[in-house]
Amino acid sequence: MSQTVLEVEGLSKTYENSMHVVHALKNVSFSLKKAEFAVIMGTSGSGKSTLLHILSALDKPTSGTIKLNGQPCHHIFREPEASRYRLKNVGFVFQAYNLLKDLSAEDNIAVPLVLQGEPEASIQARVDEVLRILGLSAFRRHRPVELSGGQQQRVAIGRAIIANPPILLADEPTGNLDYNTSKEILDVFIKMREERQQTILLVTHDPVVAASADRVLFFHDGEIRDEYHCRGKQDLDNILRIFKTITEGR
Ligand SMILES: Nc1ncnc2c1ncn2[C@@H]1O[C@H](COP(=O)(O)OP(=O)(O)OP(=O)(O)O)[C@@H](O)[C@H]1O
Numbered sequence: 001m002s003q004t005v006l007e008v009e010g011l012s013k014t015y016e017n018s019m020h021v022v023h024a025l026k027n028v029s030f031s032l033k034k035a036e037f038a039v040i041m042g043t044s045g046s047g048k049s050t051l052l053h054i055l056s057a058l059d060k061p062t063s064g065t066i067k068l069n070g071q072p073c074h075h076i077f078r079e080p081e082a083s084r085y086r087l088k089n090v091g092f093v094f095q096a097y098n099l100l101k102d103l104s105a106e107d108n109i110a111v112p113l114v115l116q117g118e119p120e121a122s123i124q125a126r127v128d129e130v131l132r133i134l135g136l137s138a139f140r141r142h143r144p145v146e147l148s149g150g151q152q153q154r155v156a157i158g159r160a161i162i163a164n165p166p167i168l169l170a171d172e173p174t175g176n177l178d179y180n181t182s183k184e185i186l187d188v189f190i191k192m193r194e195e196r197q198q199t200i201l202l203v204t205h206d207p208v209v210a211a212s213a214d215r216v217l218f219f220h221d222g223e224i225r226d227e228y229h230c231r232g233k234q235d236l237d238n239i240l241r242i243f244k245t246i247t248e249g250r
Helices: 048-055 081-089 105-115 120-133 149-161 179-196 235-247
Strands: 004-016 021-033 037-042 063-068 090-093 167-171 199-203 215-220 223-229
Touching (some): 004 048, 004 199, 021 048, 021 063, 021 223, 037 048, 048 167, 048 199, 090 149, 105 120, 105 149, 149 179, 167 179, 179 199, 223 235
Parallel strands (some): 167 199
Antiparallel strands (some): 215 223
């Protein structure tokens, strides 16, 4: 049986101020096995970003537990412990790439290893390998401005996985890309899962992206309302049907 990498149990998050109380997450539970590629689809405001923020120790849950490789981590959200935790445990890919504009592709990818104090020779070998896997070897010295959107997102994926984090989180990673480039980036995620046994949790609005995953978790109003295991044929139709049912409240 494959190893459970992430276990989320009874996770809730309430934002409160003097005017409003928002239940952004309500008793959310799920787990991910090693090399599983799961997607979260949900309406705007359904709690997707809140979940990713909590999983990356940027925010604190109101209640519930999170275990990464069996180790409780829901209590980690204060600096500098949270930064150390993120560096070692979480790769994050953003919609807007968030690359350092003055650094080359290879130097952007190397950032987590440099921050971890890895020796230079080992950094070079690992960056070379990741550039090769991502098909970016010819662009290694290019700065972000000299790369296409798809190439920038590849660099961002390289940076996210270079330190071998147990979990790769992605928030709308294809949101800024056209159809063909989105497809290429999706293939990169699939390759990361297959060749590096990378566990992936990706948020998307795109049912085509969702249909490429192993499993889709449907969020609505802070809850997981349904779950779908992709099988191949009919996945896109089934995903669209479930999403429509949930959002239309039927
Ligand atoms: N810091 C905050 N303070 C108060 N309310 C917040 C805060 N962050 C998020 N919320 C609220 O929590 C709910 C969930 O927000 P969240 O950003 O997680 O949704 P989302 O599913 O990522 O939405 P979108 O797809 O539009 O990005 C929303 O009602 C939002 O207004």
